[in-house]
Amino acid sequence: MNIYDFLIPPAETARREGPNQRIVMSSRVRLARNVKSLAFPGWAKKPERIRSLDLIRPAVESLPEMVACFTEAMDNLSSLDKQILVERHLVSREHAAKGAGSGMVLNKDESLCVMINEEDHLRMQALRPGLQIREAWTAIDEVDTKLEKKLDYAFSPRLGYLTACPTNLGTGIRVSAMLHLPGLVLAEQINPIIQAVNKLGLAVRGLYGEGTEALGNVFQVSNQMTLGESEPEIVERLSKVVAQLIEHEENSRATLLEKKAKVVFNHIGRAYGILANAHSISSKECLNLLSLIKLGSDLGMFPDLERGMVDEMFIVTQPAHIQKDIAEKLDADQRDIVRADLLRDRLRSTKRPTMPPRDRTPEPGKG
């Protein structure tokens, strides 16, 4: 099955609603689990990995949550399909690089995705639009409980769940939220904020996870520690920090509009002007400019542009998404041209940004 036929169309994905969606693009909770008596994937030889995949995959597929799922061994996916999955944030870049002996199971509405034989035997994740960390936790906790009945997890009463890397040992939980923080970036407050968040034992990363740049002013905030705190404690702590970040971002935007409105409008106007008129644009520049369009849309500067359309552009302008409709293999320069054509077309009927009337400026906290 072609992955693209299975996936929800970007326009539909982008229109999904969630709390505080203006700032929190998505919430995610993933659990790392391993099966007792099977070697960790990084240690196992290929035949052993294939055996463990064959043992684990049916257990995952048989979950009630996985009715009509997409299930596949990684070596049956083309590199383009894998990259599409990475761009949709459904599998990690590391997992996309895997071949025989690794697999994935994705449920129908893309709210649940289990990677098999990534770094651990099981990396199961629940995904939600907007700020829904608690909801994502509840969902993945249920899946975990059901799977624990089918599979014999590697568990130590003293250490908790055993994992390939000690950074995941214990709860094996990684709770994260993807935040759009252009206000903090424009106000040059993002670095102190990141440092403060780090001091709370939380990590701040770029758009595609560990070691990636914060393109498009999008930041992933997640817990670092998996030992010494219960899952609900971690979920609560991250939820609180994210709530504070939302407030900081809203305050930054309000202050910018009050004190540096021209600077903000200048950035947003230029971003729109370039996106609507360029004939070549790189993925990186595109993300950074779309971020400003999203901010402008939040501020009411694009009355005829719905939020979903901006978020859709974030998805469909990524390299694999650009490539997928085109038979011949494009190089980066060619993709930049197709991307610009797509953006000009999408923005054809979007009028030039107008300065928001003061009373239309959304209030802080109104997500």
Place this chain on the structure above:
Amino acid sequence: MNIYDFLIPPAETARREGPNQRIVMSSRVRLARNVKSLAFPGWAKKPERIRSLDLIRPAVESLPEMVACFTEAMDNLSSLDKQILVERHLVSREHAAKGAGSGMVLNKDESLCVMINEEDHLRMQALRPGLQIREAWTAIDEVDTKLEKKLDYAFSPRLGYLTACPTNLGTGIRVSAMLHLPGLVLAEQINPIIQAVNKLGLAVRGLYGEGTEALGNVFQVSNQMTLGESEPEIVERLSKVVAQLIEHEENSRATLLEKKAKVVFNHIGRAYGILANAHSISSKECLNLLSLIKLGSDLGMFPDLERGMVDEMFIVTQPAHIQKDIAEKLDADQRDIVRADLLRDRLRSTKRPTMPPRDRTPEPGKG
């Protein structure tokens, strides 16, 4: 009299027609002359400079060409007025810095301007839109002949007209054309072309003359030598070189459209997008982007934008022109905002650029 009330409105100036106007913005011939028995302006003390100004100015004012002229001592002009004159290319930056003992006489249609006590007693110049070097020469030659009957020029049968700086000695002539060469710049052929022109004994300078940058892809080409060649020979040689530069520029544009059309459209589209949507823009960025709009207009990408309107934007977005309508003194940041407001307003009704149909692309040589 307020200089701005005398000057032809920018919209009208910009709409003047001349041969090869798409590439040759203007032609100019200036002559340096000095009056025997008066010390050169740089050597003379202030009272002596005032005396020589009082002697020379009436002679210039009484020329039939100077009916209803603007005539003024430089110390009676505000610094803003002087800067306006520099931005219109009517007086040199050096002359604008002069005070008591220097003056200027400008005729009604701005085709003739005489600076008194710049570096020499007389710097008289004839200006024409488009490629009209010969016409400018004929005009200034007539003025010179008439003035020579009124003033006793410093002249040596062996050396020719004596001048303050030996680089002007002999004919005292400086013939120049202001060329818009975005094609050669985009094709990265401008540097070899400049070197070749230099080897012919001609100078290539930026928008505001000696020592200035080639902002907006505008280059001034002029003769360097004033000895050993007659005025008509210099005029002919420069005319020929300019004709060749026009051809090179047309060829560059044709080749770019054939081989790198997307690159050209990308530059022009982005320039339009930024100019039409920025809320702050520096003078330098503005000139460079307007140059691309002018190129796009030449290529037929802005069917609803007349050439004159682009050239007008070149004039009215300069710093003193931005300042002149505003009572309070603006700093550079404030001017950048006013400039952006002006540009957004001017481009409000200009549609996004469209790729030119192949058959609408102007042919080389069709100026």
